[in-house]
Amino acid sequence: MKRLRVGLLGCGNVGAGLVALLGEQRAVIAARTGIELEISRIAVRSASKDRGLPMAPSVFCDSAADVVTDPEIDVVVEVIGGIEPARTLLRQAIDAKKPVVTANKELLANHGAELFGAADEVGVDLLFEAAVAGAIPLIRPLRESLAAEPLQRIMGIVNGTTNYILTQMSEHGAGFDEALSEAQSLGYAESDPSADVEGFDAAAKAAIIATVAFGVEVVAGDVYHEGITRITPHDIEMARRLGFTVKAVAVAERATVIDSDDPGLPEVAVRVHPAMVPLQHPLAGVRDSFNAVFVQGDAVGELMFYGRGAGGRPTAGAVLGDLVDAAVNLSSGASGRIGRLAPARIRSIDDLRTAYYLSLEVADKPGVLASVAAVFGRHGVSIRSMQQHGLGDDARLVFITHQCRERDLRATQRDLSGLREVHELGNVIRVIGEESRPR
């Protein structure tokens, strides 16, 4: 029986979950792999605090750097989060040829290329299944099962908080503020919810997904993102009537370059925004705080991976899966293979081609619809369907367009806001399920 010593950096929810889970599963793992995994050292802020874990006090220490550089430690698991000191610690571990498991999306979404490059150079594993979509096996299938698959688009519900809020709004008619309060009281949303509801969290995950799926350098800052704070009960109700549900989606697409100065550079489009998802689309049934990632490939067709995106124990389960993998690879002399990332051109959101939902309040009098329709026509935006609802002296018009270019839709929106008869411009929401393959 081979024994591997694990150094754990951080012991919050996920770290403590990992300690517990490994305690329960050590024998099963040993029987399956012939390797005994032992958490030998745990770096925490306060080593003397009692965490109620079945570990000797001497296992805890307050210097993460000591754990990483300890020659007795074979594998490093990082669940501290944030960029520093995690980045420096992981570099030290990799440079010391120690495999690394991390759940740190922020770090990978900002310094992934550096870390992947370093791991590739020394030939050690850098595994991060838990960093995106928590417990869902997604990164390994993308890296391995689909390594030979020309993927076209990955579209995911990767933030459980916003999915919970939108589910409450859809199924119980709640407004955004009410649904957010409920999510906060259940612990699904932070007291400062902006990372979730403004799309920053999903943008970091989208950057990692694009990196892994397409093998290119994409960082969080490359990702166009819109939050869900402006979605109204009216939008949700209109979605339902039109056969859609509103979901916050992260989308990564491979685009084929036309008219490029550098035809050799792969182009990708990565964005996060609320979207109208057709009720029959597999993502439409993803409710509450669940996550799911929908993958479209040339050969395999449509795939979806569904599960818990967060939570201490589910995330710890994903970390443990990586840890076992790293241990087996280490003992067999193999290692993961993300390979070198290629630089990529990031396609501007202005160049997106999709269909749009658009709602506006207008004066309810003759000729208004003609003026409004003329604005659409002037920008080459073609209307697929329109609904009109009376609101006293006003009328509400709801349009779904055919596919058009985002910049043309924006120009239409700008000109509509200049019409005297248009009293209020509501939300513009992109419509999923009609995308052509980007060209």
Place this chain on the structure above:
Amino acid sequence: MKRLRVGLLGCGNVGAGLVALLGEQRAVIAARTGIELEISRIAVRSASKDRGLPMAPSVFCDSAADVVTDPEIDVVVEVIGGIEPARTLLRQAIDAKKPVVTANKELLANHGAELFGAADEVGVDLLFEAAVAGAIPLIRPLRESLAAEPLQRIMGIVNGTTNYILTQMSEHGAGFDEALSEAQSLGYAESDPSADVEGFDAAAKAAIIATVAFGVEVVAGDVYHEGITRITPHDIEMARRLGFTVKAVAVAERATVIDSDDPGLPEVAVRVHPAMVPLQHPLAGVRDSFNAVFVQGDAVGELMFYGRGAGGRPTAGAVLGDLVDAAVNLSSGASGRIGRLAPARIRSIDDLRTAYYLSLEVADKPGVLASVAAVFGRHGVSIRSMQQHGLGDDARLVFITHQCRERDLRATQRDLSGLREVHELGNVIRVIGEESRPR
């Protein structure tokens, strides 16, 4: 650049798809892995037939044994199907220390233990992602990502033909025969549809899923199975009214043994049958010929994997993913790890505990409901809900029970059929979503 020579056994839909796909993806695979994959020999029944593939005629031969034993061949891909000669050929390849990729569910569901054992002994890969749920990455996540996860239950829609038929019945009110004819005319069902509609195909897949998920020996013959041929439009309509949809599911559960003669032996329950699936369950939204596998684990919670279960190109995509994996492992000296399978006790269907849907036609007169209810009571079967619909002189009673033991439900059913007032006993359909963890 390392070059690996692939011997392909069989060149039907999947084989030809693999040749085409590898042709398209060779450069991408080489860039990602540093390995050039070349299909050097293809064994077919008639080597002289023109298949319209961009391969030199000399690549084709009519002796699969020659391909397997050719010392120039590094990796063997088997897409012949059936048990012999595939079994002998794969044994020869494994014994010659050649990694093997197969899409052959029938072979694995009947002789998996022998082949896994042989591969384990010589330390080569035996990969079979395409054998269950076609293009969906399922086997690798179960073997690797979830290797350290105590899985409790795997529940899947693993037969696209029956899912297509049930979707047509649910969404268009078609009868079974009509929906089957349509599936046949679209090429989704064979002219002899029994392997699909009687549950044999799903049973083979369930055996493989149980084997991989629990590391135990389960063969197709261990799997209790019921087909969908007796499902009526009435059942489908009642399901809808009660908040369910009817799906053909394959279920593999780990049971903890109580009162066993051999407490050391793991017990598993594996079965295939139509089921009432709650409309809000992720499996309920799996439509048409799509497949999906729902996994319940202790730590990761609920996961689902969704995608195309069949089709030449999707299946070829899964085979190619395995082939790349085998190639990388071979060049790095690593190998897959299903490990030794443990023998298992197979729990009898009589010991299943679940809820049931049950429909019967009775004489519409006083006292009948009391007699019927007394039969349920006598066998300890408790009723959760009942609906009555008039049918002229008769009435139709539809029951959903609380969880009970299958043998008690069967006894209830037997006694009900003996009541003079009961004119017809309709289907009994198990209800999903209320299962306790089996004990």
